[in-house]
Amino acid sequence: MIIGFIGYGEVSSALSKILIENGAIVKTSSQERSEKTKERISNCSIEDVESLEELSYSSDILISANIPSKSKYIAKKYGKIAKGIFLDLNNISPNKTEEISDIVGENFVDGAIIGKVDSPNSVIFVSGKNSYKIAILNNFGLNIKVISHNIGDASKIKMLRSVYTKGISAFLIETFKIAENMDLKDQLFKTIAISEGDNFIPSSKSRIKNSLKHSKRKYEEVDEILEFLNKYKKESGKDFNLDLMEAIKNTFKEKKN
Numbered sequence: 578m579i580i581g582f583i584g585y586g587e588v589s590s591a592l593s594k595i596l597i598e599n600g601a602i603v604k605t606s607s608q609e610r611s612e613k614t615k616e617r618i619s620n621c622s623i624e625d626v627e628s629l630e631e632l633s634y635s636s637d638i639l640i641s642a643n644i645p646s647k648s649k650y651i652a653k654k655y656g657k658i659a660k661g662i663f664l665d666l667n668n669i670s671p672n673k674t675e676e677i678s679d680i681v682g683e684n685f686v687d688g689a690i691i692g693k694v695d696s697p698n699s700v701i702f703v704s705g706k707n708s709y710k711i712a713i714l715n716n717f718g719l720n721i722k723v724i725s726h727n728i729g730d731a732s733k734i735k736m737l738r739s740v741y742t743k744g745i746s747a748f749l750i751e752t753f754k755i756a757e758n759m760d761l762k763d764q765l766f767k768t769i770a771i772s773e774g775d776n777f778i779p780s781s782k783s784r785i786k787n788s789l790k791h792s793k794r795k796y797e798e799v800d801e802i803l804e805f806l807n808k809y810k811k812e813s814g815k816d817f818n819l820d821l822m823e824a825i826k827n828t829f830k831e832k833k834n
C-alpha cells in the first residue's frame with residue numbers, strides 16, 4: 578500500500594508515523610516546499626519523490642493535506658491525474674468539497690479530521706462511493722470512519738460540529754463578559770462547575786482565550802458556514818432557523834479587530 582501526501586505538515590507527519598509503523602509505504606515530494614517542510618521530510622523515513630506529478634501517478638491513495646485555499650488548485654492539478662483514490666483532508670466547506678468532486682470525479686473521497694490530528698481521540702470521517710477503499714487504512718493503524726456514500730457528508734458533519742463548538746464559545750464569551758461587568762466572573766466559573774464538573778473551569782477558560790485570539794478566523798469560518806446554510810436552505814426548501822448562527826457570527830465580528 579503506497580500512500581502519497583501532498584503537503585507535509587502537522588497532519589501528514591502525524592499520519593505517516595502511524596502508517597509506517599503499521600507497514601505502509603509513505604511518499605511525498607519536497608519540490609518547491611519551504612525549508613521547514615523539507616527538514617520535516619528529511620527527518621522521517623519516507624520517500625521524497627521528484628515531483629507531485631510522480632507522486633500522483635505512483636500512489637494507491639493520494640492525500641491532500643496542505644492549506645484550504647490551495648485545495649481546489651491541487652485537486653485540479655494532481656487529483657485529476659491520480660492513479661488511485663484522491664482524499665482531501667483540508668478544512669474546507671461542503672461547497673468546496675462538491676467543487677473538488679466535480680473536478681476529480683469517481684476517485685474522489687471526502688475526508689474530515691475530527692479533533693486535533695495528534696490527539697488519541699481523533700477520527701477521520703470519510704464519505705463517497707469509494708470511501709470503503711480509504712477504510713482499508715484502519716489496517717494500517719489509522720482511525721477511519723465511513724459516514725456514507727455521499728460526497729459532502731463528511732464535510733457537512735464537520736461543519737455542523739463546528740457550528741456547535743463555535744456556538745458554545747460565543748455563548749461563553751458573552752456570558753462571562755456580562756459576569757465580569759458585574760464583578761462575578763470567578764464566582765460564575767465556580768457556580769457552573771458545581772453541575773458541569775471541575776474540568777469546566779480550565780476548559781471554558783481555554784475556549785474563551787483561544788476564541789478571542791482567533792476571532793478573525795472564527796468570524797470568517799462562521800461567515801462561510803452561514804453562506805453554505807443559507808444556500809442549502811434556499812435550494813432544499815427545508816425549514817430551519819439561522820438567527821442564532823448570525824448572532825454567533827456577530828460575537829466574533831465584534832471581537833475581530
Ligand SMILES: NC(=O)c1ccc[n+]([C@@H]2O[C@H](COP(=O)([O-])OP(=O)(O)OC[C@H]3O[C@@H](n4cnc5c(N)ncnc54)[C@H](OP(=O)(O)O)[C@@H]3O)[C@@H](O)[C@H]2O)c1
Pocket residue numbers: 583584585586587588589609610611612613614642643644645647651666667668690691692693694695
Ligand atoms: N492539524 C490538525 O490537527 C488539522 C485538523 C483538521 C484539519 N486540518 C487541515 O489539514 C490541512 C493541513 O494541516 P496541517 O496542520 O498539516 O498544516 P501545516 O502544518 O501548516 O502544513 C501544511 C503543509 O502543506 C504544505 N503546502 C502549502 N501549500 C502547498 C502547495 N501548494 N502544494 C503542496 N504543499 C503545500 C506546506 O508546505 P510549506 O511549508 O512549503 O508551506 C506544509 O508542508 C489544513 O487544511 C488544515 O486545515 C488540520
